[in-house]
Amino acid sequence: MIGEQVLIERQDIQKLLDVLHQKGYETVGPTIREGAIVYDQIASVEELPIGWTDEQDGGTYRLKRRNDQALFGYVVGPYSWKKFLHPPVLSLWKAKKSGKSLEIIPNSDEIPQYAFIGVRSCELHAIFIQDRVFTNGKFTDPHYQARRQKIFIIAVNCVQAGGTCFCVSMKTGPKATVGFDLALTEIIDGQRHYFVVEVGTEKGAEILQKVPTKPAQPSDKKSADERVAQAAQRMGRQLDTTDIKELLYRNLEHPRWDEVATRCLTCANCTMVCPTCFCTTVEDVTDLIGAEAERVRRWDSCFTLDFSYVHGGSVRASVKSRYRQWLTHKLASWIDQFGTSGCVGCGRCITWCPVGIDITEEVRAIRQSESAQLSERRG
Amino acid sequence: MPKVKKPKVAVWKFASCDGCQLSLLDCEDELLAVAGAIEIANFPEASRAVMKGPYDISLVEGSITTPHDAERIQEVRRISKFLITIGACATAGGIQALRNFKDVKEFISIVYAKPAYISTLEKSTPIAEHVKVDFELRGCPINKYQLLEVVNAFLNGRKPNIPSYSVCVECKRRGTVCVMTAYGTPCLGPVTQAGCGAICPAYHRGCYGCFGPKETPNTTSLSTWWRRLGVTNQNLVRAFRGFNAYAEPFRKESEAYEQK
Numbered sequence: 300m301i302g303e304q305v306l307i308e309r310q311d312i313q314k315l316l317d318v319l320h321q322k323g324y325e326t327v328g329p330t331i332r333e334g335a336i337v338y339d340q341i342a343s344v345e346e347l348p349i350g351w352t353d354e355q356d357g358g359t360y361r362l363k364r365r366n367d368q369a370l371f372g373y374v375v376g377p378y379s380w381k382k383f384l385h386p387p388v389l390s391l392w393k394a395k396k397s398g399k400s401l402e403i404i405p406n407s408d409e410i411p412q413y414a415f416i417g418v419r420s421c422e423l424h425a426i427f428i429q430d431r432v433f434t435n436g437k438f439t440d441p442h443y444q445a446r447r448q449k450i451f452i453i454a455v456n457c458v459q460a461g462g463t464c465f466c467v468s469m470k471t472g473p474k475a476t477v478g479f480d481l482a483l484t485e486i487i488d489g490q491r492h493y494f495v496v497e498v499g500t501e502k503g504a505e506i507l508q509k510v511p512t513k514p515a516q517p518s519d520k521k522s523a524d525e526r527v528a529q530a531a532q533r534m535g536r537q538l539d540t541t542d543i544k545e546l547l548y549r550n551l552e553h554p555r556w557d558e559v560a561t562r563c564l565t566c567a568n569c570t571m572v573c574p575t576c577f578c579t580t581v582e583d584v585t586d587l588i589g590a591e592a593e594r595v596r597r598w599d600s601c602f603t604l605d606f607s608y609v610h611g612g613s614v615r616a617s618v619k620s621r622y623r624q625w626l627t628h629k630l631a632s633w634i635d636q637f638g639t640s641g642c643v644g645c646g647r648c649i650t651w652c653p654v655g656i657d658i659t660e661e662v663r664a665i666r667q668s669e670s671a672q673l674s675e676r677r678g
Numbered sequence: 679m680p681k682v683k684k685p686k687v688a689v690w691k692f693a694s695c696d697g698c699q700l701s702l703l704d705c706e707d708e709l710l711a712v713a714g715a716i717e718i719a720n721f722p723e724a725s726r727a728v729m730k731g732p733y734d735i736s737l738v739e740g741s742i743t744t745p746h747d748a749e750r751i752q753e754v755r756r757i758s759k760f761l762i763t764i765g766a767c768a769t770a771g772g773i774q775a776l777r778n779f780k781d782v783k784e785f786i787s788i789v790y791a792k793p794a795y796i797s798t799l800e801k802s803t804p805i806a807e808h809v810k811v812d813f814e815l816r817g818c819p820i821n822k823y824q825l826l827e828v829v830n831a832f833l834n835g836r837k838p839n840i841p842s843y844s845v846c847v848e849c850k851r852r853g854t855v856c857v858m859t860a861y862g863t864p865c866l867g868p869v870t871q872a873g874c875g876a877i878c879p880a881y882h883r884g885c886y887g888c889f890g891p892k893e894t895p896n897t898t899s900l901s902t903w904w905r906r907l908g909v910t911n912q913n914l915v916r917a918f919r920g921f922n923a924y925a926e927p928f929r930k931e932s933e934a935y936e937q938k
Contacts, residue, residue, distance in 0.1 A: 332855065333854065334860040335855040335860050358858075377850075377856065377859075377860075378853060387850070387852075388851060561896075563899070564868040564896045564899055565893075566846040566847075568850065568868070583836070583839075584830075585830055585834045585836065586711070586830070587714070587826070587833060600847065603843040603893070604893045605842070653865075653900070653903065654868075654899055654900065
């Protein structure tokens with residue numbers, strides 16, 4: 300069964316959601332809210348952004364009508380699946396004082412069993428990267444692990460690329476190759492609207508048993524592959540990753556960092572929307588009489604002054620040092636730390652930067668100045 | 679258990695609208711706990727009873743706009759162990775600091791029948807320009823939970839959790855879609871300090887900058903982007919001349935565009 304491909308007709312997609320509900324999954328997927336496509340609870344196919352697409356560029360995102368009724372005819376929005384696996388705000392524990400003793404009450408909130416509908420290949424890779432950060436080492440994050448273990452993943456292969464997408468450069472897409480339970484490729488061909496479904500796991504096969512399917516013909520598979528290949532040809536951005544770690548390490552004092560610092564707002568949006576950025580801060584709060592306390596974990600960002608605050612002040616006081624820390628960690632020191640790049644090419648940091656700073660452009664500027672210098676010396 | 683002496687708290691008003699000090703009374707659910715934990719020794723909005731100083735905490739609302747207030751704040755400082763300013767008036771001069779960009783004598787001659795009776799200063803200035811301030815709580819008005827947090831931190835001898843990063847962090851944590859990116863709505867969020875809970879963007883409005891400039895605000899870059907969104911120089915001046923007009927980064931930005 301694993302690796303097998305079948306067809307599901309458009310009208311049977313609801314059935315897929317119904318089966319997941321029957322199995323006790325809370326289905327979350329793309330839906331339109333506040334002028335963007337976000338991931339939220341969806342009970343019915345009708346809640347998907349049917350017939351919508353997104354146009355993205357540096358610092359701009361717009362929803363647009365499509366001329367068909369595609370269910371997944373867009374790319375990624377501002378919020379990744381990170382918000383479900385690594386919640387923005389999480390109570391870690393509470394403490395109560397009774398007499399001289401202190402009672403610690405761990406967070407016992409029930410962990411939802413999510414089925415993610417419409418995970419893109421870049422996002423799958425982002426989840427693998429966070430797996431390495433949170434669960435693959437000496438120190439496992441129990442909160443992430445508890446959520447991660449329970450999820451069911453329906454991936455969607457991208458058949459179009461967004462204006463800020465560069466998964467091809469990062470080798471993370473557009474086709475989902477591993478880590479999904481089921482992977483869909485949407486095909487609209489004249490009047491016919493159907494999905495080629497690849498089975499990734501036994502769990503996926505089990506769910507499919509209760510959904511009407513047909514065997515996929517070689518022509519269907521070819522049609523699906525062609526569409527994905529087309530998306531790969533149309534990436535809105537490119538990032539040359541040749542020797543990237545060394546390139547950045549060699550250029551820690553490059554004037555480009557000063558230039559980008561004149562534009563960077565240090566607002567932290569790029570880190571918040573990044574599907575791999577994982578930093579948090581913990582805050583202790585007390586009640587007025589000092590009888591109860593709580594420790595809360597919140598998303599944090601290397602763009603804030605507090606992030607690098609040690610006795611006496613912030614280590615990264617300048618904007619330049621904060622932007623450089625973020626970019627070089629993401630694309631270079633991440634490799635040393637976790638054995639993989641921290642970037643999956645989803646383009647969110649470009650689109651959702653309020654002033655459109657483009658990570659691919661910053662790297663290109665450094666690379667080009669270096670090769671210009673080199674040819675000057677040779678010349 | 680020996681009876682612990684409760685800290686004495688006083689609330690002082692200077693040039694302001696009272697909105698910030700009323701935030702203390704807005705703490706309806708927590709009010710009994712507040713009253714149990716502290717001795718409200720001087721708070722004319724809540725009670726006529728006044729206890730003599732010195733005070734453990736003084737919450738100071740409002741800006742300094744008159745010679746009399748300039749003297750009075752010295753006295754408040756003298757009798758306060760810990761002085762916390764609350765709100766945009768006390769920390770940046772408030773909306774009344776718009777006078778700082780004009781000649782106040784002209785206003786007086788236009789507004790008052792007998793200008794000779796008016797005794798006022800040329801500028802509306804924040805408390806910290808006059809006395810040492812131990813903590814500045816931002817906002818127009820302040821957020822009541824932040825006020826509780828500051829009082830709470832003081833009572834428990836810990837550092838208050840009052841971040842100085844951007845409003846954007848609050849938007850992203852609560853899952854609001856960026857109004858500037860998705861709609862092209864000019865928003866001051868990227869240069870404004872968090873604390874309000876990112877209310878305006880949650881209602882599809884751009885941030886008005888009520889909490890004043892964030893740490894290391896890059897107003898120049900944001901203005902350049904606003905120009906691209908079609909905002910005129912005049913409207914840029916207006917945007918930065920709100921409740922925190924006289925806070926240095928906002929003041930400099932508005933002055934830069936006033937000259938263009």
